[in-house]
Amino acid sequence: MFVFRKSLISMLLTAGCVVATPLGAETVKLTLLGVGDVYNFEEEDGRGGFARLNAVALAERAANPNTLYLFDGDMLSPSLQSGFDKGQNTIEFTNLVPFDLAVPGNHEFDFGPENFIEKMKASKYPWAAINITNADGSPVEGLGGVMVKEVGGLKVALIPVAQDTSPEVSSTGSLKFLPTVETGVAAAKKAREDGADIVVGVVQTYMDNDRALMASKAFDVILSGDDHSYATAYDGVTAYVETGVDGQYLSPVDLLVEVGEKDGKRTISWTPIFRFIDTATVEPHPQSKALADKYLASLDETLNVEIGTTETEIDSRRNIVRAVEATMGNLIADGMRDATGADIAIMNGGGIRGDRVYEAGAKLTRRDILAELPFGNVTVVTELPGSQILLALENGVSQVEKGAGRFPQVSGLTFTLDPSAPAGSRVSEVMVDGAALEADKVYKVAVNDFILGGGDGYDALGGGRIVTDGPTSSLVANDVMAYVEKLGTVKPVVEGRIKILGQ
Numbered sequence: 001m002f003v004f005r006k007s008l009i010s011m012l013l014t015a016g017c018v019v020a021t022p023l024g025a026e027t028v029k030l031t032l033l034g035v036g037d038v039y040n041f042e043e044e045d046g047r048g049g050f051a052r053l054n055a056v057a058l059a060e061r062a063a064n065p066n067t068l069y070l071f072d073g074d075m076l077s078p079s080l081q082s083g084f085d086k087g088q089n090t091i092e093f094t095n096l097v098p099f100d101l102a103v104p105g106n107h108e109f110d111f112g113p114e115n116f117i118e119k120m121k122a123s124k125y126p127w128a129a130i131n132i133t134n135a136d137g138s139p140v141e142g143l144g145g146v147m148v149k150e151v152g153g154l155k156v157a158l159i160p161v162a163q164d165t166s167p168e169v170s171s172t173g174s175l176k177f178l179p180t181v182e183t184g185v186a187a188a189k190k191a192r193e194d195g196a197d198i199v200v201g202v203v204q205t206y207m208d209n210d211r212a213l214m215a216s217k218a219f220d221v222i223l224s225g226d227d228h229s230y231a232t233a234y235d236g237v238t239a240y241v242e243t244g245v246d247g248q249y250l251s252p253v254d255l256l257v258e259v260g261e262k263d264g265k266r267t268i269s270w271t272p273i274f275r276f277i278d279t280a281t282v283e284p285h286p287q288s289k290a291l292a293d294k295y296l297a298s299l300d301e302t303l304n305v306e307i308g309t310t311e312t313e314i315d316s317r318r319n320i321v322r323a324v325e326a327t328m329g330n331l332i333a334d335g336m337r338d339a340t341g342a343d344i345a346i347m348n349g350g351g352i353r354g355d356r357v358y359e360a361g362a363k364l365t366r367r368d369i370l371a372e373l374p375f376g377n378v379t380v381v382t383e384l385p386g387s388q389i390l391l392a393l394e395n396g397v398s399q400v401e402k403g404a405g406r407f408p409q410v411s412g413l414t415f416t417l418d419p420s421a422p423a424g425s426r427v428s429e430v431m432v433d434g435a436a437l438e439a440d441k442v443y444k445v446a447v448n449d450f451i452l453g454g455g456d457g458y459d460a461l462g463g464g465r466i467v468t469d470g471p472t473s474s475l476v477a478n479d480v481m482a483y484v485e486k487l488g489t490v491k492p493v494v495e496g497r498i499k500i501l502g503q
Helices: 002-015 050-063 088-096 113-122 180-193 207-215 286-303 327-340 366-372 386-397 476-487
Strands: 018-020 026-035 067-071 147-151 154-161 198-204 221-225 230-234 239-243 253-262 265-274 306-310 344-348 363-365 379-385 408-411 413-417 427-432 442-448 498-500
Touching (some): 026 050, 026 154, 026 198, 026 221, 050 088, 198 207, 239 253, 239 265, 306 476, 327 379, 327 408, 327 442, 327 476, 344 386, 363 366, 386 413, 408 413
Parallel strands (some): 221 239, 344 442
Antiparallel strands (some): 253 265
């Protein structure tokens, strides 16, 4: 029996969309290709990028017409090119090989909801999210809900769910986001009640929510983005794929779905087969590669200009800038303070996106700085009392154990962090220019406009007197580039700005 089953699976994978089994049940091979967190159109070390991703999607559709190509969030931002065109390049690449369905991630709103709606209209594929509405609860024009597709005789319900924390980490305006898990589970159960054969969650959310969605047992498959990691799992009820980043590693899931009948009722059973694709082995899609080459040439002309040298190693890796004092964080915060003359500068670690290490002696270019700061945020100076600065720092470290982007990189001040203490009481020994922070004293604080507006939970930065003019201020990236050019040689070091107890 085992030998027969193995042969059947092999036959289906090689030849088949629909096959009649010896027992009379019909078997349909359904392929689900999920992808998310694709920011950079170009490859990295011969892997990832839209040209290779598009080639994989085309190959999967050619191999099995019962293929659904699904996007689970984050592409309009951040990237070097998106800093210039607000994500239009990603729409052009994905229009070459359109998705069957796309779910907006939090980064779809980095340039505001109006930009997302504009890009959504320019897409040759549908966008959907069941938990995003206008402020009054009405639907967002052009944004769909649950999609039911007939694929190979199967009724497949796609449940699109966005990240409910998007208003905290992006610029979502007045849009309302309903709870990710509760909304998703309710929609999945209703789809099942309405007769769906297969229920697929296409979600953009973090792994704790993924686990809760799986535990509900309401889904057959969950394709999830947001965590920038690659993972697959199957608990006997739900097949799960965390879809990675920049299309570097992909995992199409083949469901071998047996459709039968028992006591006059339709029966469905399925077996998942996870495949692994390293896109370094994939030949790029020619038309997509030509478009990528065009964009690269334009960027090279503008950005490959040296602005200085670093004497020390500079670290901008994601797990560093979101957890500890980082040399790139120090350089950026120092540049903001130097440009404004502020007493203090605070930069959220999640706004630093290079995710790399620059070796001592490396030449720094405009491209490097814009890759680190791709969001187009401006530097703003606000006047705040020390009490609010303390609250801002407490917010910054409140989710350090989760690697949250709100972690503060600072200049002009030092503080001690106790990560074992309850959130809200982790910060102590705050010093400004060598003197203890005074609760009632007013300080000039340089920040980016995103966190000034409450992004990443920084509500404590609001309410102060704005010294600069907001949108007419300089880009944070321009301030940092000017700082590097002025010094010529920089040498940022970890110098004890953030002391972490227990380390």
